[in-house]
Amino acid sequence: MRISFKTKKKYKIAICAGEASGDNLGAELIKELKALLPNIEFFGVAGQKMISQGCVPLYRVEQLSVMGLFEVLKHLPRILWLRYNLINKIKKIKPDVFIGIDSPDFNLLIGDSLKKANIPVVQYVSPQVWAWRQSRVKKIKKSVDLILCLLPFEKIFYDAHGISSFFVGHPIADQIPENIKHNLDRKAFSIDENSKVLAILPGSRSNEIHYLAEPFIETAKWLISKFPDLLVLITLSNSKDLDLFLSNNINLKNEVMLDRRYRFIIGKSRMAISASNVVLTASGTASLEAALIKKPMVVAYIVSDISFWLFNKLGLKKLKFFSLPNLLTQSSIVPEYVQNDVKADIMGRDLEGFLNNNNNFEKQKEIFVKLHHELKMGASKRSAEVVYDLISED
DSSP, X not given: OOOOOXXXXXXXEEEEEOSHHHHHHHHHHHHHHHHHOSSEEEEEEEOHHHHHTTXXXXXXXXXXXXXXXXXXXXXXXXXXXXXXXXXXXXXXXXXXXXXXXXXXXXXXXXXXXXXXXXXXXXEESOOGGGTSOGGGHHHHHHHOSEEEESSHHHHHHHHHTTOOEEEOOOHHHHHSOSSOOXXXXXXXXXXXXXXXXXXXXXXXXXXXXXXXXXXXXHHHHHXXXXXXXXXXXXXXXXXXXXXXXXXXXXXXXXXXXXXXXXXXXXXXXXXXXHHOSEEEEESSHHHHXXXXXXXXXXXXXXXXXXXXXXXXXXXXXXXXXXXXXXXHHTSOOSOEEEGGGOOHHHHHHHHHHHHHOGGGGHHHHHHHHHHHHHHOSOHHHHHHHHHHHHHSOO
């Protein structure tokens, strides 16, 4: 890898994040690229964190954040229109590189079009092609010049298929200290050190929140019946997600708002996880955060019935696990539940076991510590250096 900081060329980078986690990744990548190339500008699909780092938003992340095949179909005309216009805008600007962050179903088609226009294409975060729909490998090879992998086994997969890739580690492993002082986060929320605390994280996508709000609150109520003094931290990304969470069930809304044992935490998910004893979370990034903060958890996943049926037809049944901690360790270290198994009594029993005896978590904690070491590699900086190497002048 060659790194030279003497270039005077002004670089233009198109970048597209499709959801809140992509906005986080994008913001850190932009920060590191600016350190390498002070004379640089960014534009594309961005959230508030990317915008705060100087990315000019052609569209907002919130306009793309939809989960599930059926849910995507409902919004398909708007999404297709947005993508068509985004491609045309990028071609007119002629950037030095296009970086698609996650959201492969959206970004790979953009990459295919831009690559044909001789614009280099980087996919930051691999599609889960190693898990299901492996037929997408040919499409990926045609659509990108380079894939930046966050998980170690992804590079092995791409090497076997002749696709250029680079394992950069996981940015979240860099951001989360290996030894967190959980008592400080409790103090920040004015929580007594002896209190039992459940953190609820229903996700950042609108459909996740829609499907998980009610079963998660019902699980909290189930646990409160066992632990009357339990404190429940309902953790959401922003005020819009809070409104969506509360709109799911008016009866639950009234119960939660009137009960002091429930608190809403906005935009401080890692602090909430750290301050908790146990975590109930949607699948995805939050489950990895809980693992790296070394907390016992239960993970849940729900989409519409038709989406779940289609996912199974496309190969989801072949997946032994779906949560990131289990996928990375290839073990059922974390209890995970899908669709009809996402029920209060089922998930509550697992959480009750952790609350009753923290020693039940000791083996998992050791594995999470090892996992943290494996993923902590300076991912944002490594990714920026790889992108720089791809686009910089000789």
